[in-house]
Amino acid sequence: MTKQRKIPTRKCVVTNEMMPKKDLIRVVRNKEGEVFVDPTGKKNGRGAYVSKDLDVIAKAEKSSVLSRHLNADIDASIFEELKALITGKNHEK
Numbered sequence: 001m002t003k004q005r006k007i008p009t010r011k012c013v014v015t016n017e018m019m020p021k022k023d024l025i026r027v028v029r030n031k032e033g034e035v036f037v038d039p040t041g042k043k044n045g046r047g048a049y050v051s052k053d054l055d056v057i058a059k060a061e062k063s064s065v066l067s068r069h070l071n072a073d074i075d076a077s078i079f080e081e082l083k084a085l086i087t088g089k090n091h092e093k
Contacts, residue, residue, distance in 0.1 A: 010049040013069050014056045024049040025085055027078060029070040037081045046070055050082065057082045 008021040026038040030045035038047065048069040050060055060066050061079045 012051045012056065013048045013065050014050055014060045014063070017051075019051065021049075023052055025052055025082055027066055027070065027074075027082070029072045033072055035066075035070060035072050035074055035078055037078060037085065039085060052086050054083060054086055057086065 009018045010021050010024050010026075011018050012024060021041060026041045026043075026047045026049050027035065028038045028043050028045040028047045029035045030043070036043075041047075046069075048066055050056055050066070057079060060082075061076075064074070066078075067074045
């Protein structure tokens with residue numbers, strides 16, 4: 001009998017539900033106070049996870065829940081990047 005590997009779960013800061021890490025996108029604030037999307041989930045800094053769901057991203061944008069979690073101002077471009085990641089439109093800066 002093979003042992004099931006534990007799936008790492010994280011909480012979406014908007015919906016407050018625990019979900020597998022791969023179903024979430026991480027947004028990070030580093031020591032310099034820069035905020036950016038971290039698709040790899042491995043960058044250093046304070047991270048907050050949001051669901052890969054456009055409605056959730058829209059809610060996050062309206063409610064400024066990310067800026068509370070990360071204790072930083074979240075630029076509109078961050079939300080654009082999140083939406084692009086979800087819809088699959090790849091736009092590099």
